[in-house]
Amino acid sequence: MTIIINALILMGVLGLISGTFLAFAAKKFEVKEDIRVAVAEKMLPGVNCGACGFPGCPAFAKAYVKGEAKNDGCLPGRRAGVPDKLKKLSEIKDDDLNAMGEKLGGDIQKIIEEIMK
Amino acid sequence: MGLFAIFVSAILVNNFIFSRFLGICPFLGVSKKIDSATGMSLAVIFVMTMAGTISWMLNQLLAVMGLEFLKTIVFILVIAVLVQFVEFFIKKTSPSLYEALGIYLPLITTNCAVLGVALLNVQNNYNIVQAIVNSFASALGFGMALVIFAAIRERMDNNDIPAPFKGTAIALITAGLLSMAFMGFSGLKI
């Protein structure tokens, strides 16, 4: 019994420490990403399955924004309406997107809702 | 074993790639250009040394608590955290290196060489100094192998290689030859 409790405590504490450490590190080393890429990435299912032929969703998002990938490239997202969302994203001009980002305080989720309206 | 003996044997005699055959994935994946190979080596050196040290300390803690069976999972956790940290760091300081390393950077997490060094430190009952030296030297050996191999591959690009051997085929043959060359070190008595 004590072994189980010990194990639980140990893993819990370790997880907590590493989580906090990473959270701080993420804040400290934050990189401003291209807002279009960030929005495109958020539109994807995020399962990182690689079915699109890119190493994970972030890579696909980047490739899409660069014009190297088609909007229906993501297989799992096809039925969930991802191609539609991505297409709408491409139709927005840079200035409008930036303005939108500023207005909504950089909240990606809200930006997506705004785009889909 | 003396520290020097550990150092030399980790780099040359028991080189992770050429004689233990661990960490082959990044060895083949990131060795097309010498720049990215160097970047990868530095990242691995950092992660391996830190992981070796921290996991050694955690192992003491595990031994006290009687939880040695959690070794593997705890070590993997440490490695994953370190890799994530390195990723943040490289992304911030050198976006071009970040691009060049691509998917192989997060894959350091699953690089068995890193877990291997952590487990070997424990298995050989090293003390803290020996563990640090061993981790660092193993990582150095890994990096050296990667850079040597990348240099050879860069030169191979300029050569006229018969079509069936182009690409991965000749790379694997080269790796095999290099590995055989490193077998020469196994007779080294320190």
Ligand code: SF4
């Ligand atoms: S196919 Fe879609 S879900 Fe899978 S990795 Fe690519 S973008 Fe992500």
